[in-house]
Amino acid sequence: MKINLSINGQKHEADVEPRLLLVHFIRDLAGLTGTHVGCETSICGACTILMNGKAVKSCAILAVQADGAEITTIEGLATNGQLHPVQEGFWECHGLQCGYCTPGMIMSACGLLKENPNPTEDQIRHGLEGNLCRCTGYQNIVDSVKYAANKIKAQTAKAD
């Protein structure tokens, strides 16, 4: 089937098998390997991306379902070499160790902060329940998201 989609602002057109998973389209056809695969049951969240602005798990979506979609992956977050506030938060707060869950965790956090720019600790923990991390025990991830929320708030205030 022919599909057209945009990933990080770049158009992709391809003829794909209907069964091709979106995550494999992103990794194998678009060559963007920052989106990881950690399970096959959409539990771990390592493959989380933004599709039309919403955080979704790309291992549970067929590429053909993304026809016409605007997709942002972890590689599309930084602008002109400047880290996105969520990426910066993870670096500042030691929110990662092995880094494997990190892209999905960051994309989920971006989705969460879009819906709720001022999340409480509890809201962050529940908001990230679709993303598993084995290294950090989550505390520094929660702090990373708080850091990002504050940073985004400060940036928005400045822009206003």
Add this chain to the structure above:
Amino acid sequence: MSFLAKYIGQKVKRTEDPRLVQGIGHYVDDIELAGTLSVVILRSPYAHAKINSINVDAAKKAPGVVAVYTGKDIEGKVGLIPCAAAAPDMKKPDYPALALGKVAYVGQPVAAVVASDKYKARDAVDLIEVDYEPLEAVTDIEAAARPDSPVIHEELGTNVGWLYQAGSGDIDAAFAQADKVVSLKLVHQRLIPTAMEPRGVLAQYFPGEKQLNVWSSTQIPHLLRTTLAAMLGVPENRLRVIAPEVGGGFGSKLNVYAEEALLGWIAMQLGRPVKWIETRRENMMATIHGRGQTGTVEVAVKNDGTLLGLRYNVIYDLGAYLQLLTPAIPTLTGLMLSGCYKIPAIQLNCTQVYTNKMATDAYRGAGRPEATYLVERVMNRVADELGMDPVELRRKNFPKPEEFPFATAAGLVYDTGDYAKALNKALEIADYKKLRDEQAKARAEGRLVGVGVSTYVEICAVGPSVMLPSGGWDSATVRVEPSGKVTVLTGVSPHGQGEETAFAQIVGDMLGVDMNDVLVVHGDTDRVQYGIGTFGSRGLAIGGTAVAVATDKIVGKAKRLAAHMLQTDENSLTFENGKFVGAPDDKSMTIQEVAFHAYQAHNIPPDFEPGLVASYFFEPKNCTFPFGAHICVAEVDKETGEVKILRYVAVDDCGKQINPLLVAGQVHGGIAQGMAQALFEEAVYDENGQLLTGELMDYAFPKAHQLPRYELDHTETPTDVNPLGAKGVGEAGTIGSTPAVANAVIDALAPLGVKHVDLPLRPEKLWRLMNN
């Protein structure tokens, strides 16, 4: 050896992170070689079965399929999967990379399909016809040891692989003199390590150069190289193993697996790159598991709380075959049976049995969490029996700081320690007295609130070399390049620990250079001199020490050249902030200037070897023994049986901290994993040997909202085993937290007469307990 304190001891942000937060690091599956074929493994659906026949004809004809291999195709060509820790008197079955004639666990590799892409390979796997003759599965470890049990490996004649005894002191006398004997039966349930990156292998062969390259998600690239060379008959100097970005290990990648050998062999057969990426389901059934002990601990004690002796009779679940270190794990339990206490007599009686399950092996803590859990649980039982406060009982039996080095009856000499100091600090932070008052109030209100204390000591950075099959040393090469940039080649293989940062901090301070000018290279056997790898909390204490000593040698050599060029005596020079100073007329030279001249070599002393490179292989003279005290406050919901952690305080002492940010990260993650064992996780097999927790949907891996905030602090008691004074911290949290949480929950249930509950302390189990 002298250090600037610009970086060391500071919370330095990780140099690894910019690439990882942008998703531009490279894990095995991210490496793309032109013309790569995909490999998918067919695995046994039976726990125990004979293989009568395998028909691969249809699979071979399937679209895109290049080759299909079974056990017969590789017999005699791919060596058996090795175990480095089997004692000479151990009964050990052959473990081929693809099953031959029988299968002994669900998930055992049976055949491999090679195809043009992973979807086609996966399709073709379904076309392989295997005629299995199912046999009765052996899953219960106590039943497996009995003579009437079906035998898994007929050639061994028994399921008992090894009977192992350890300990010293007069154990019979200890029990004869006891006022009281307290015993407790405990189950250390099987756990699944579940690193977020499943395993993966990519192999490429160059027939002209006879060179095999293997990328693997491994913790031990050099040991893997040596082992694969033997398994494949490839000269070791023509085999390159690369551990690229590795997405967590926790011991599960401290091994040599069938797929690593298989992929190397297939690449050599086909002359094309081949890649295999483990699915999560495969990861859970066919990557090693952890723990798996059922045992009874007995303690001989005086009425005043003085410990006289400890005996632990345990059956250990090997699984179906031996992986790299399988039988060694309970020997570590034996070594740590003294815990933080003076116990004059200790005895371990360990029966190791084969079952129709995946092999157990090293999982974060590897035998030490088992020891700490059983000791800390039984200490609470002893305190109950004697009517003592569990904290007082612990204090009474600690060796004093001046008694170190402290020799235990379990056979170790603890380097340094001040156990009371860490415990007192934890009690102070938690406000223990107040906690007990609050608990009394809560109990009066009918609430089930408990306070759990655990003190622990663990064994890290294992050495001297004779203690490990691989050797216990590690290596470093430090090169100051002609431009003054510094390259560090380390033999350890970090996969999340942050040693690219920590080692750059050490070198940055020792050479007085910007740590961003220091590049730390690891995980590539063609770039880095031989090393042992990252496991057992050894990276910094052993690998970091090698880096520090090599750097010290650099300073010494540079000083000789600087003295020559500044036309002064070496002894008049000092090295400060990256500069050799003290020469006449205030002349000085930076380390970068010296490096340039060391390579240009136009003006060097007559016997001076050009270049500025130094290597060091550090052989530790003892292990290190980090310790600490963890306090957990937990409440059990009377309606649902759910446990809520109200507070968690951890005071850890890992000696000198190079980067407190990284230390805290290790402790957080460790606590989470130990807490997961206490509250959630268990690898469950049914009586047919089917893994019921074979996916993340079924295995209770904790999520962010299920874990609490951790209140951390530390004491600092440096080791004298290495010049850094660092002990290691990778496993501390895991070791301290399981018993602290268990003690808290069981304390919460004490008003109901509960004396012990086996882990995991899940709501259903606790609800049944409360309602019976």
